Amino acid sequence: MKATLMENKNFRPLELKKKLRLGETMIQTLLFLAGFLSIFITLAIVYELGKEAWLFFGDPDVTFAKFFGTTEWSPGIGKFGIWPLVTSTLTTSFIAICVSLPLGLAAALFLSEYASPKARSTLKPILEILAGIPTVVYGYFALLFMTPLLQRIFGEGVQVYNMASAGIVMGIMILPLISSMSEDALSAVPRALREGAYAMGATKFETSIQVVLPAALSGIGAALIIGISRAVGETMIVAVAAGAGPNFTFNPFQAAETMTGHIARISGGDLSYNTIDYTSLFAIALMLFLVTLVLNLISQGIINRFRQRYE
Amino acid sequence: MNPNHDHFPEGESFRQSLGRRYRTASIWQGLFFSAFLIAILSLGALLYNIIDGAFGYVAFDYKNDPSEFTSKPLDDLNKQELLDILKTNLSSGAYKKLDNEKTMEKRSRSVLYTLVLERLIQIDTKETWSMTDSILRSAEIKVEAAEKYPEAKLEFRSWLTPVFLTTPMSSKAEFAGVRTAILGSLWMVGIAILFAMPIGTGAAIYLHEYANKNFINRVIQTNINNLAGVPSIVYGMLGLAIFVRTFEPFTSGSMFGVTDTNGRTILSAGLTMGTLVLPLIIINAQEAIKAVPDSLRQAAFGVGATRWQTIWHHVLPNALPGILTGSILAVSRAIGETAPLIVVGASTFISIDPDGPFSKFTALPIQIYQWTTRAQSEFHAIAASAIIVLLALLLSLNATAVLLRNRVQRKY
Structure with a gap:
């Protein structure tokens, strides 16, 4: 008996319509949730910090005028002037950038314009090692190496805990970040620009400084901003070496506690919930989060625009 | 006289200016290179200072x-x-x-x-x-x-002896060791990676294999990049508010009948650290998945595999070494992080080994911080020893990551 294809009971014409597969959909949903969790984390940060900060600013003792108008910070006894924490954060970050920007930029220029591939492969790991050292180790280095060194150079005026040593060591910590981001920006500059400069008779140095560097300036700006954001948020170096106790000063050789250092010190003890100390920490953390978020967003915006220009 | 003389010098003056230009160039080249000398010197001073102590x-x-x-x-x-x-x-x-x-x-x-x-x-x-x-x-x-x-x-x-590695904490520097701290760090990192690696890999798969370029997915991508830049102490505050306080019944173990602790446990610390390294893991996993050639996917689709079958049988196995490398780097980041642990409430003095996710804990960087900030010099000596232990741990982790990375690079 010869059965045609159509008479076969098992035959079904091929269906090209997309089938609904339950397992596949479930997996896709789970994966989407995993991706969405990152959004949830951001929302949780904003909500939790915002909630406690709201409680802090809702306290009848805390007024806007006190917060921004006075220069003493000690929430436990009703002093709510945020400035001492801000000035020391600014001082340490400024010192860190003064150290890391020139060094990082010089290192990036050397790597991208001068170094042979072989030199690059030996020099880059040094920066990577610096980037991989935990910040608490930098804290040890700042307190037990940089501070005695500064004391030997500048004499008695340098306190045991001081912002200068914390800032300098923070600069060394940020150096690899700035140099690797700047190097990316420099290498993204099209070859044609360099060739053009060489054809006009420029030396390598003139090409790097007058042609490549200006072309990469926005990328270097992005690196600088990320560097600032990292310096503002850095905790352990300042917690170990910059000093304990808010101090309204710009003098780098004095001890002063930064915003991050203050959070670390106060939360290190057994902090009880629903106290003004507890909520004030969240207010500081919220400020930190917003500042670094804005800096990161600006930096990313610059990088995206820069990338489009050359692609 | 030629009005363009300044711009296009000729003859002797050209040679002189050229010489000057080359000298400037070589001086600056030296300056650029000296940035590396400073970096090398700093690194050397740091390591020397630690060993010296x-x-x-x-x-x-x-x-x-x-x-x-x-x-x-x-x-x-x-x-x-x-x-x-x-x-x-x-x-x-x-x-x-x-x-x-x-x-x-x-x-x-x-x-x-x-x-x-x-x-x-x-x-x-x-x-x-x-x-x-x-x-x-x-x-x-x-x-x-x-x-x-x-x-x-x-x-x-x-100060760094085998005994130092195997004795628990003590209030006397001469008898203190890092045993409890190392165990605490390992527990914490273990929980962090168990939490972050599946979720991070899943998120990376979603973003690279499923997501089309709509608004939500762009927001997710931007958000992940931003999360990677949030200061670690802010994650500590998040952990304090959510894991330690809000989820206290879960993280303290009282839901499971453990009674003697509050929310400041290894579990809270591990989850906080997991949240912190999550963006890092996602970004690295995305790179690893991106590196899998498209021809593999098309071949799988060509023989009728569904999207998930393609991912499970072809994309993931090929991206796995890259994902593992990223996770190892995340682990080394987590081991060195100190600030979030302070906020979440690592105990400063604890001499009993942690025996589970609900026990109080201390960690290696916490001990280093504690000992460094003590005034007596013998505590600085044991801080230096603990740093050597920590750096050795990180070095071996990173060496593993580099080896893995090299194996992957050879493959394609």
């Missing part, structure tokens, strides 16, 4: 003379004799407490030896010297120590 002369005194307890020299005593000394000289309450922590007979000789020194003879460190000083000014130090502390003994000591 971990070894060196130490002047110490016995509060009680060993001859009060035994007639033989202390080093010659065997385990039983040490045990007897402890039994007869410790108060019965103190002995029972030690026995309850761990049966005395089961402890090793070196542990008992340390106990005799710690509890009975009681070492009192007068002063410590750095390694360089100890080597270069050995004679001066000996004179100085003899003058200042006539009673004390001077000994060249390595």
Whole structure:
């Protein structure tokens, strides 16, 4: 008996319509949730910090005028002037950038314009090692190496805990970040620009400084901003070496506690919930989060625009 | 005279200006390179400073003379004799407490030896010297120590010893170790990676294999990049508010019948750290998945595999080494992070091994922080030793990551 294809009971014409597969959909949903969790984390940060900060600013003792108008910070006894924490954060970050920007930029220029591939492969790991050292180790280095060194150079005026040593060591910590981001920006500059400069008779140095560097300036700006954001948020170096106790000063050789250092010190003890100390920490953390978020967003915006220009 | 002379010098003046330009160039090249010299010097100074602190002369005194307890020299005593000394000289309450922590007979000789020194003879460190000083000014130090502390003994000591790795925390620097801290770090990192690796890999798969370029997915991508830049202490605050406080019944273990702790447990710390490294893992996993050639996917689709079958059987196995490399880097980041642990509430003094996710804990960087901020120099010495342990741990992790990465690079 010869059965045609159509008479076969098992035959079904091929269906090209997309089938609904339950397992596949479930997996896709789970994966989407995993991706969405990152959004949830951001929302949780904003909500939790915002909630406690709201409680802090809702306290009848805390007024806007006190917060921004006075220069003493000690929430436990009703002093709510945020400035001492801000000035020391600014001082340490400024010192860190003064150290890391020139060094990082010089290192990036050397790597991208001068170094042979072989030199690059030996020099880059040094920066990577610096980037991989935990910040608490930098804290040890700042307190037990940089501070005695500064004391030997500048004499008695340098306190045991001081912002200068914390800032300098923070600069060394940020150096690899700035140099690797700047190097990316420099290498993204099209070859044609360099060739053009060489054809006009420029030396390598003139090409790097007058042609490549200006072309990469926005990328270097992005690196600088990320560097600032990292310096503002850095905790352990300042917690170990910059000093304990808010101090309204710009003098780098004095001890002063930064915003991050203050959070670390106060939360290190057994902090009880629903106290003004507890909520004030969240207010500081919220400020930190917003500042670094804005800096990161600006930096990313610059990088995206820069990338489009050359692609 | 040629009006363009300044711009296009010729002849002798051209050669002179060229020479000047080359000199400027080489000076600046030297300056650029010196940035590396400074980096190398800093790295060298950092490592040297740590090693310098971990070894060196130490002047110490016995509060009680060993001859009060035994007639033989202390080093010659065997385990039983040490045990007897402890039994007869410790108060019965103190002995029972030690026995309850761990049966005395089961402890090793070196542990008992340390106990005799710690509890009975009681070492009192007068002063410590750095390694360089100890080597270069050995004679001066000996004179100085003899003058200042006539009673004390001077000994060249390595603060980093095998015993340092295996003894728990102690309030005396001479007897402190990093055992509890290392165990705490391992527990914490284990929980963090168990939490973050599946979720991070899942998120990366979604973003690279499923997501089309709509608004939500762009927001997710931007958000992940931003999360990677949030200061770690902010994650600590998040962990304090959510894991320690809001989820207290879960993280303290009271939901499961554990009663003696609050929310400041290993579990809270691990989850906080997992949240912190999540963006890092996602970004690295995305890179690894991106590196899998599209031809593999198209071949799988071509023979009728569904999207998930393609991912599970072809994309993931090929991206796995890259994902693992990223996770190892995330682990090394988590091991070195200190600030979030302080906020989440790592205990500063704890001498009992952590026995589960609901126990109180300390971690290696926390110990380093604690010891560094103490005023006495012997604590700086053990901080330096703990740093060496931490760096060795990180070095081996990173070496593994580099090896894995090289294997992957060879493949395609």
